Amino acid sequence: MRSRELTEFAGKYMAGGVSSSIRVNRAIGRPLFMAKGDGPKVWDVDGNELYDLNNSHGATILGHNHPKLRAAVEKALDMGVICSYETEYQSQLAQKICSMVPALEKVRYTCSGTEATMHLVRLAREITGKDKIIKFEGHFHGYHDYVQFSSSPPLQEAGPPDSPTPYCQSGGIPGIIADLIIVVPFNDVDAVERAIEENKDDVAAVILEPINYNSGCIVPTREYMEALRRLTRDNDVLLIFDEVLSAFRTNPGCAQEYFQVVPDLCAIGKCVAGGYPLSVFGGKKEFMDHLRPLGRSEHSGTYNGHLVPVLAALACLEEIDSPGFFDHVNQLADRFYNGLDQIFRETGLGRVQGLGARFGMYFGIDEEVTNYRQAAKSDPELSLKFTAAAINNGVYIADYGGKAAHHGFSAAYTLADIDEVLNRLQDAARQVRQG
């Protein structure tokens, strides 16, 4: 098998044999090596065709190889891919994003979501003159040191449920950075109220995933989100929505439009350029003017606002903002999540929770999951077995080491594709149950 040869070859020259730690794929014991993608499917180097329920960790919202994104990239090639220069397109894209997302009056571009949240944290500290950040247990904001705490702590090291201990997710992060982080449980108004009121003189911002897809799919109530808005405003603390994953998942105005709660600052990523490396951070003009050259907070970089992803994003947002786009997404979502939840219940695997184009699977859990502590009880071995069976039946699901995490479809799916995926996953679930 070509995959086995490539696994061995990659292991010689790349740390862990992969470009990103998560691609190791414990479910099948080796990374998947892909040869091509088209619409809702990918093909591996051994010629296996798979429906894609990873979708580039949520980035390829239009599916793979979309003709309009292809044309956009060709336009950048025709212009000579002029890199590290402003063209007319960066500001056109900024205008489009600001017209769609309520919190945004001005934006800047980064290549990754990690950089976007890093700059937001820096900016919030500069604006407020305060250093601490409140984050929620089970919420993930990228890989920089300031936020690599308690996104998926082992339960035995997570501390008390109502005031979790900041758990450092990576080696090499100085222990003193934990002093700048306050971790609180999600979906608990009293806990966050206590944390804000007790620390308001030190806290620059509260950062959250408005839909906590990184713990599967945990959707807070509108009242909870309104309480966060009120508590931050009343205590001179900035509210940051990390919409790297939730952006353009439910509607054109992102989760902030879905909840009708507008943050001070927000990060947008993944979907925005349909699989090309672009993220965006921004907020009100008065906040964004704290960036150099007008203010003192630094944000610069060779690849910021690179022409290829900028043109891809213009084409992608035109599709996302077109009439009927989210009607289609929500129709697919209803059919798929109801069908998969039924399969999970019939086979006793657990439950499925989804909203818009992304969903989570909780193995060995029947009751609704509303916080990380419940999500962390999802059975990792059962999850890995199901993931392996799904791949063997022609559906690619990212394994995430067996943790409750996010999966999803793209707008390239049809209802017939969803039915076929459900058939394949039903076979996979039955095979897992038969051992």
Ligand SMILES: Cc1ncc(COP(=O)(O)O)c(C=O)c1O
């Ligand atoms: C909510 C959230 N924030 C930030 C990031 C980091 O984005 P990136 O992988 O582009 O650095 C992710 C990635 O999954 C994410 O889900």
